[in-house]
Amino acid sequence: TSASYDNNNIFAKILRGEIPSHRIYEDNDTIAFMDVMPQAPGHVLVLPKAPSRNLLDADPVVLAKTIPVVQKIANAVKEAFDADGVFVCQFNEPAAGQTVFHLHFHVIPRYEGTALRP
Ligand code: 5GP
Numbered sequence: 001t002s003a004s005y006d007n008n009n010i011f012a013k014i015l016r017g018e019i020p021s022h023r024i025y026e027d028n029d030t031i032a033f034m035d036v037m038p039q040a041p042g043h044v045l046v047l048p049k050a051p052s053r054n055l056l057d058a059d060p061v062v063l064a065k066t067i068p069v070v071q072k073i074a075n076a077v078k079e080a081f082d083a084d085g086v087f088v089c090q091f092n093e094p095a096a097g098q099t100v101f102h103l104h105f106h107v108i109p110r111y112e113g114t115a116l117r118p
Contacts, residue, residue, distance in 0.1 A: 003101070005051045011102035015049055024076075029062070030069040032107075040108050042081035046070045047104040054092040054103050070105045083109030 006012070014021045015031065024044060025032040035043040048066045052058040074086040087108040091098040 003053070005053050005057075006101055007051070009101045011045075011047060011100055011104060012051070015047075015102075025069065025073060027069070029065045032069065032073050035106070038108075039106075040110075042077050042083070042109040044073055044077055044107040045104045046073050046107060047102060052103045053101045054098055055090060056092050058103050066103075066105070070107065073107050077107050077109050081109040084112045085110040 010019065013019045014033065021033040021036075023031060023033045025046075029050070030046065030048055032044050032046045035045050046066065046069055048058070048062045050059065050062045052062065055063075070088060074088055077083065078086050087110050088105060089108075090103070090105045
């Protein structure tokens with residue numbers, strides 16, 4: 001079992017403008033900003049504005065709007081950081097490594113000859 005959505009999670013505060021972030025994209029439904037502790041230069045987080053704890057409880061209609069933005073950001077990051085590939089991932093619940101409980105997708109540039117996992 002998992003807890004419900006907590007309005008005081010750090011990304012909820014970022015979405016409300018209560019704490020700063022380096023935003024690189026925003027539309028009505030989605031936002032993207034730089035990860036404050038990047039796994040590699042160019043590490044971006046993409047998240048729907050709608051509250052969901054993670055992928056497990058997300059509204060599929062929201063997901064359908066989020067994934068095209070993930071794609072857009074992945075291409076932009078690949079171009080901007082001259083990467084050979086892009087790692088996209090997300091974690092669901094603490095057992096899987098989730099630490100911030102508002103759904104988000106990690107987008108991380110990757111390079112030939114470096115380790116597959118960030
Ligand atoms: P996850 O929940 O997917 O394991 O990881 C949450 C991610 O959010 C981590 O990569 C972490 O560095 C990032 N993060 C945590 N707090 C902040 C913050 O205040 N601002 C930003 N931009 N990123 C954060």
